[in-house]
Amino acid sequence: MNKTVFLGALTVAGLAAGASAAATLDDVKARGKLNCGVTTGLAGFAAPDANGVWEGFDVAVCRAVAAAVLSDANAVEFVPTTGKTRFTALASGEIDMLSRNTTWTFSRDTDLKFDFAGINYYDGQGFLVPKALGVSSAKELDGATVCIQTGTTTELNLADFFRANNISYEPVPIETNAEGQQQYVAGACDAYTTDASGLASTRAAFENPADHVILPEIISKEPLGPLVRHGDNEWGDIVRWTLNALISAEELGITSANVAELASAPGGNPEVNRLLGTEGNLGEMMGLDNEWAKRAIAAVGNYGEVFEKNIGEKTPIGLSRGLNAQWTDGGLLYSPPFR
């Protein structure tokens, strides 16, 4: 009887899950792996490469947290989630954190009971149209067929935008980015709308990216960031400050190349020293050791490096820093001080 395969698997699952308790940090340490929710595949942000290794901008955040907590940037179990499953997966504890270009909104923070650990990408919703359509502004899209990922804030923004401008459209709901791409390429919709970064990433995957333009209108604010469950503040702090460490590192000139050298002995800048654990005991305050930030930076690089490597102007995605530059360069990235 095959009954036992199931029961055997149940036992195994039960053993694996048995130790689960309230403190996520302890769980992660006990498990030796970080369960991190990512998208099912969005080039540049999170996508498995040819060998099945996950890579991307959102993936780097997961890896940084794993490096900080578990001292191993590869100790991450990536759980692909769709717009529909991501919140349940997080709420049920299937994943420890969600790093899946998720917009920080009021209701998600309060009603859905999640904590956003910060913002790793300031985005806005845009439209991708074929050049042949001859459209130069989103307001000219009256009567257009628009492909849209369901279960995202973009769906609501789109409805608001067209209502506010008193023009009509025909929504074509799709489940994943891959599908949206196919429908758009096949011409089943005139325009594809999602976060501008996602559009850039999608366009990069096209055979002839130059045949398509992203319209200038950005119709919404989409601050994307990693999130954790409400109520476990220690864990939330770790994710928040790991992200801040990456941002601060860029501001302070710490890179993956020089982090080992800077961390070997206290240097001239006290904040660098505190961040890298050569001075003070910031790590201990979070329940980690003092080298947590050093490991995170060594594993993935500082924010700027992560950006350039995955989605920057030299990659096929080709995003410029824009709003995502450091505050010192006129952007919005502003990490609270490490003190």
Added chain:
Amino acid sequence: MTTISDPPKASFQLSMLIYDTRFRSYTFQFIALILLMLLLGYLGANLMRNLSDQGQNISFRFLQEPANYDINQRPIAYDSQSSHLRASIVGVLNTLIVAFLGCLTATVLGVVAGVLRLSPNWLVRKLMAVYVEAFRNVPVLIWILIIFTVMTAVMPAPSAFRGENATASMLFDAVAFTNRGVYVPAPVWGEGSMVVVLTFLASIVGVFAYRRYATRLLYETGRLLPMGWPSLAILFVPSILVHFVMGQPVTLDYPALKGFNFGGGLHIRGSLIALWFALAIYTGAFIAENVRAGIQAVSRGQTEAAASLGLRPNRIMNLVILPQALRVIIPPLISQYLNLTKNSSLAIAVGYMDVTGTLGGITLNQTGRAIECVLLLMLFYLTISLAISAVMNVYNKSIALKER
């Protein structure tokens, strides 16, 4: 193990709960009930604890809140400010639309294929066998996706119809096949069109009345009236006459290129077509088998008896075989309808906004009320299937009464 001798009465022992057949069933039922209660209690307690841990609750108030999203196919008035409840109702109607269209088409396909599978023509028989086997043995989801792909990737885009060197053209200048669906002329109900509609409805009644009359005449006097063309004439002639007498109140709105898409006309979306045809063809293959089994269940002697009475082959089919076969065909046919309705929930794979797409899809995603949404969704399907089961029971009773 039944005992013949009288068991001693007075001395009740605990072990009798297990060994005595009189009490054993109570013991089992009691244990089963306790276990069920424990299970439900356990699940309920977990639910409560999980919800309170996450600071959530079970509440259906979200149904009254504005849905904030748009739906492309709206049988009733709906915009993004309507409530989630209204969005769900739109979804329910869309489910019923596709289920109705699917059942209708599947029945036609299934009956034709089922009858042709018994045709004396070898080629047709084999062709139908190929159809039935090919569609029965491949998941309906794949068929839906294939037809949807045909609709989106193979059909020309509306832009192909535009300009001097258009690569696609409309059929009879009235029907446009595009990768966003099919545009067909839509009737516009002008003033006085009510009369035309009423006339048409009356004609339908008239057709039935005529056929009844003809049958009675046949049974009573043996006179044979033609059935086919008078039925058609009664059905259409009066309506068309009234239509012209009233000054053509019903006009057609032809689709025409407008902006990015076609404007006007009736837009049958690719997702609806994919779902409709895939479900119809798939279910049709099953219905064909039911029809074939039903016809074969009528014993050969009936055909031979009818033939020896001198009936022509098509009359044998209509008057002798089919009435008997229908008894065998209809119960599984109804359960195929039920299956089709349930399979229409696969709409979500092609973005057709049925109840799974609105209530179980976007509403669930946007509100995060997974338990409430899935519960309502199940209730809806449960209601439909119980209703269909009730119809089936009534039917089964009605044919059972006639049995001799």
Added chain:
Amino acid sequence: MSRDNIAFVRTHMLPESPPPAAERGAVKWLRENLFSSVGNTVLTLVAAYVVIMLVVSSAPWFYNGIWDSPSLSACREMLDGRTGACFAVLTERWNQLLFGFKYPPALYWRPTLAFVLLFVALAPVLFYRYMPRGLLILTGLYPFIAYWLIWGGSLMVPVFALLGVLAGALVYRRMLTVSAGVAVLAGIVAAMVVWWAAGRVTPSLADVMALQPVASRDMGGFMINLMLGVICVSLSLPFGILLALGRQSSMPIIKWICVVFIEFIRGVPLITLLFVANVVLAYFLPPGTTFDLILRVIIMITMFASAYIAEVIRGGLAALPRGQYEAADSLGLDYAQAMQFVILPQALKISIPGIVNVAVGLFKDTTLVSIISMFDIVGMIRGPILASTEWNGVYWELFGFACVLFFITCYGISQYSQWLERELRTDHR
């Protein structure tokens, strides 16, 4: 009068002359089967036209097919404007289509071996009249071996699971003299005890005979469909039998529990149950418990299949003549014995076609898991493969391939079922 003038009297038989050309061989067959009447001729011509059109339009597509090319654009170049298929997508993504994109390539032999062993294990059941009964042991062992091969990990896990089952079976045998219900309960308790005890020691034996473990979420492709189909159908058989017996039971409470369960499950589409597995089930488990999506899906599909199989078996039970029940009673058999030796063997035999139908339907329905973002074969095609830059736009080859796989499997199963029906036919002898 010469001999020539007398009336003709045949002295020897004429050789049989062949039937007229119109009543013979291919011509007769054609006339009777294809051109027997005007209507029939028209039908034949239409059908022939359809067939010829299909063949003519698809032949070059198959004939010109390109089997070796790195991407769709390269393939189109090779075709150079001719009609032709890019079967290269199948060769290039073969492993992904069958095993998903994350199963370690070095370990492909394990699921393949499990698949081959499946036939070895099934053969004694499928052709039990022609195989020695002893081979059934293989069938019994198969689930444990397959689990070990596919999921990997220590051999001890399946071994202990097997021990639990054996313990349960032993206790069941022993207690059967008391009462069937008690025996079932005791058997389950015994198995649970063994599993619980094993659960204590397994972690320390994690390295014994260990294969490299593979997480469920790393599995994908057609493998998932096969796994779900095989596991859920075999699990749902015992549950289905229990539910059917429960529904026939004279005990009202048990009867109503079964009726409500069966009608509820049959009344909702599978996709809503998968939604439950995906987004709702977690709420009903103790806080912090999470188990694999695939396991949750197995639970829900098994529930789904059990309800349908229960209805099929109920039909079989109802079809048995009353006399069989009475005969079993008059022999002095108790409920369990009557069921085991008299009723179920006959009822199950009647139910085989129905069960096979359910199994085929269920196997096809395993593609629905692609909707809840599992990468089964349909999920692989719609997700990673069609979304990749190289193969964006290859539809027919991929969907056609999926169709062929499902067709072969399902058609094979239903052919087997028809064969078995003929084998088991006991009425017209």
